[in-house]
Amino acid sequence: MSNRYAIILAAGHGTRMNSKLYKVMHQVCGKPMIQHVVDQVNQAHFTKTYVVVGHGADAVQGCIGENANFLLQKEQLGTAHAVLQAEDQLGEQDGTTVVLYGDTPLITHQTIEKLIRFQEDHHAAAAVLTAKLDDPSGYGRIIRNGNGDLAKIVEDKDATDEEKQVKEINTGIYSFDNRKLFSLLGKVNNNNAQSEYYLPDVITLLVQNSEKVIALKTDHFEETLGVNNRLQLAVAEKYMRERINRFHMINGVTLIDPAATYLSAECTIGADTIIYPGTVVSGRTTIGSGCTIGPHTQISNCVIGKETVVNQSVLEDSWVGDRVQIGPFAHIRPLSKIHDQAKIGNFVEVKKSEIGARSKASHLTYLGDAVLGEDVNMGCGTITVNYDGKNKFATHIEDGAFIGCNANLVAPVTIGRGAFVAAGSTITESVNADALAIARSRQTNKENYALKLNYRNNH
Ligand code: UD1
Numbered sequence: 001m002s003n004r005y006a007i008i009l010a011a012g013h014g015t016r017m018n019s020k021l022y023k024v025m026h027q028v029c030g031k032p033m034i035q036h037v038v039d040q041v042n043q044a045h046f047t048k049t050y051v052v053v054g055h056g057a058d059a060v061q062g063c064i065g066e067n068a069n070f071l072l073q074k075e076q077l078g079t080a081h082a083v084l085q086a087e088d089q090l091g092e093q094d095g096t097t098v099v100l101y102g103d104t105p106l107i108t109h110q111t112i113e114k115l116i117r118f119q120e121d122h123h124a125a126a127a128v129l130t131a132k133l134d135d136p137s138g139y140g141r142i143i144r145n146g147n148g149d150l151a152k153i154v155e156d157k158d159a160t161d162e163e164k165q166v167k168e169i170n171t172g173i174y175s176f177d178n179r180k181l182f183s184l185l186g187k188v189n190n191n192n193a194q195s196e197y198y199l200p201d202v203i204t205l206l207v208q209n210s211e212k213v214i215a216l217k218t219d220h221f222e223e224t225l226g227v228n229n230r231l232q233l234a235v236a237e238k239y240m241r242e243r244i245n246r247f248h249m250i251n252g253v254t255l256i257d258p259a260a261t262y263l264s265a266e267c268t269i270g271a272d273t274i275i276y277p278g279t280v281v282s283g284r285t286t287i288g289s290g291c292t293i294g295p296h297t298q299i300s301n302c303v304i305g306k307e308t309v310v311n312q313s314v315l316e317d318s319w320v321g322d323r324v325q326i327g328p329f330a331h332i333r334p335l336s337k338i339h340d341q342a343k344i345g346n347f348v349e350v351k352k353s354e355i356g357a358r359s360k361a362s363h364l365t366y367l368g369d370a371v372l373g374e375d376v377n378m379g380c381g382t383i384t385v386n387y388d389g390k391n392k393f394a395t396h397i398e399d400g401a402f403i404g405c406n407a408n409l410v411a412p413v414t415i416g417r418g419a420f421v422a423a424g425s426t427i428t429e430s431v432n433a434d435a436l437a438i439a440r441s442r443q444t445n446k447e448n449y450a451l452k453l454n455y456r457n458n459h
């Protein structure tokens, strides 16, 4: 097999996005567009992959890291000029070069491989991936001659009224004979509506040089959707969501309503998990098998074990074990660890805390900077008082301790193994194992005092 190279263009700012963020850094299903493209390209096994960067170069390089080589295009003079930045590296190489744009996040490695095979099998100088659209506006048009062969590509802004009627568009994904690409790249001029050096003009030049140029028409338009504005970004998001959801359903995950289920491109979910509508799973989240998630649940960057139930809750940057019950209406904040079979119930907030196996905080509790052992029971309304206005302090509650309702545990404090804390106590000193702590004033009942006040007669 000859050498294969990929060049991904990602140097433009993306004016039509009207954004401070560089276009290719906009996310589709939680992953920057450029990363989607690079991930697919890497699956197609190229000898070398180059990403041309310019606007937001640092951000793009930071996002891609070691997964590609970078070339800097200092001034963005057009897509042909962008490819020219690879001349030093590739100009003298034999082989095949695929060029694609960083704003087509739905392209798959299968389609890239198909285009390469199509070009190589036909011994063509270039193969262009095209698509037929009901609304081709904005895209370059594929103009064919009387024989139906590709004659040239005309940009939307340069097209005549007649050319604008053409529904076959340039997807911006090409496979070139590398030497032929670089032999003509320098000859592209910028005499056009945008005064830019257009890469599609190389195709036109190849045709004019009697080289064989062929078009592969894809039936999967969505794969080639170019994102230039927020409307197209929303369309890309929808197609990507459908693709991700389909993948999980085929793998054995039940989505009660796929159209109302939002799973990030980087999550993994075990078989027989059921996800109810309104669930948003973002970042690098892993959910085990047999879980029940949702409805109306947000989970970001978490690891969740198997057979766990999360109902109408928010979980962030945390680890949750097997057969845990969370919610409804719980908030698990970052750096929490909730072990097997624990229960975090209604209106419970957990922050940077570890909850041991089978421990329970069933209602109206705040656990911040706390470490709970196993089989601990937190009564309704209990609070770890972890902040004095300046510093945060830890609370330790050892195995089997029982904290009565509405207790305040003023940190730093330790409640020993098997200890009891009476309801309504404000605990400021540690409690030894197996002790009972009561920290509230004793109740006094004054017999018949109510009658003396004559309260009822006055009302
Ligand atoms: C381009 C094609 C058009 C095609 C469409 C498909 C050209 C001239 N036109 O139009 O035929 O139908 O894509 O989506 O190629 N870029 C650089 N450096 C530059 C200019 C652009 O790296 O100097 C990058 C951009 O970051 C972007 C990509 O190239 O990722 C394409 O540029 P864009 O401005 O989006 O081109 P389109 O107008 O969409």
Ligand code: MG
Binding pocket: 101, 103, 226, 227, 228
């Ligand atoms: Mg574009």
